[in-house]
Amino acid sequence: MAVQTFSYDLGDYRGSKVSDRGGNRHASMRAGSLVEVRGLRELRRDFRKAGNDMSELKDLHRYIADDVAGTAKTKVPVRSGRLRNSIRGSGTQTAARVRAGNNRKSGPTSVPYAAPIHFGWGRRGIKPQPFLYEALDDRRQEVIDRYNDEIDSIIRKVF
Numbered sequence: 001m002a003v004q005t006f007s008y009d010l011g012d013y014r015g016s017k018v019s020d021r022g023g024n025r026h027a028s029m030r031a032g033s034l035v036e037v038r039g040l041r042e043l044r045r046d047f048r049k050a051g052n053d054m055s056e057l058k059d060l061h062r063y064i065a066d067d068v069a070g071t072a073k074t075k076v077p078v079r080s081g082r083l084r085n086s087i088r089g090s091g092t093q094t095a096a097r098v099r100a101g102n103n104r105k106s107g108p109t110s111v112p113y114a115a116p117i118h119f120g121w122g123r124r125g126i127k128p129q130p131f132l133y134e135a136l137d138d139r140r141q142e143v144i145d146r147y148n149d150e151i152d153s154i155i156r157k158v159f
Contacts, residue, residue, distance in 0.1 A: 044093065047154070060150045061096035064143050065089025069098045072135035076100070077117065086111040087132075098132055 044057070069089035076084045086109075087100045101114020120128030136143070 040094065043151070056150070056154050058091050058093050060147070061091030061093075062089065063091070064146060065091050065096035065098050067146075068096075068132075068135050068139050068143065071139050072098060072100070072132050075131040075134050075138075077129055077131070082109065082111050083114055083117060086114060098135070100132060 047057075066089040069087050072087050073084050076087065078084050083100060086102060087098065089096065089098050091097070100118065101111040102109070103112055104110035105112065116124070116126050117129055118132060119130070120126050
């Protein structure tokens with residue numbers, strides 16, 4: 001199952017902005033494409049102390065994941081449409097995730113081939129088609145901007 005994770009560097013989140021740490025695309029693709037958040041644990045701790053139930057972060061992560069999943073659906077190679085239909089976003093208090101495929105062995109909804117399509121399989125002659133990474137790359141600045149706006153809004157409400 002291919003997983004796309006977003007992360008951000010909040011630093012001292014009070015008054016600071018998230019920035020893209022980018023880096024080497026090839027190293028990023030081997031490890032999974034991420035945007036990393038540093039300081040999120042401290043932010044969550046402070047939210048809990050202030051009485052915030054953290055549902056706003058969960059909603060933000062769900063929104064970001066759904067946004068990137070929508071872009072990934074336009075980039076995935078399509079034969080039957082099952083791989084495209086298996087792309088979904090989810091959000092928790094700590095992360096936004098975009099997933100593709102499942103491990104079902106058979107049946108009308110089985111999509112065990114998501115990882116070989118995304119990452120490739122050299123011995124079988126399958127070239128990588130990193131549709132999840134490309135979707136994040138296309139939406140990266142929008143994700144960062146949305147994260148900045150929402151975190152600022154949450155901080156204003158809580159503090």
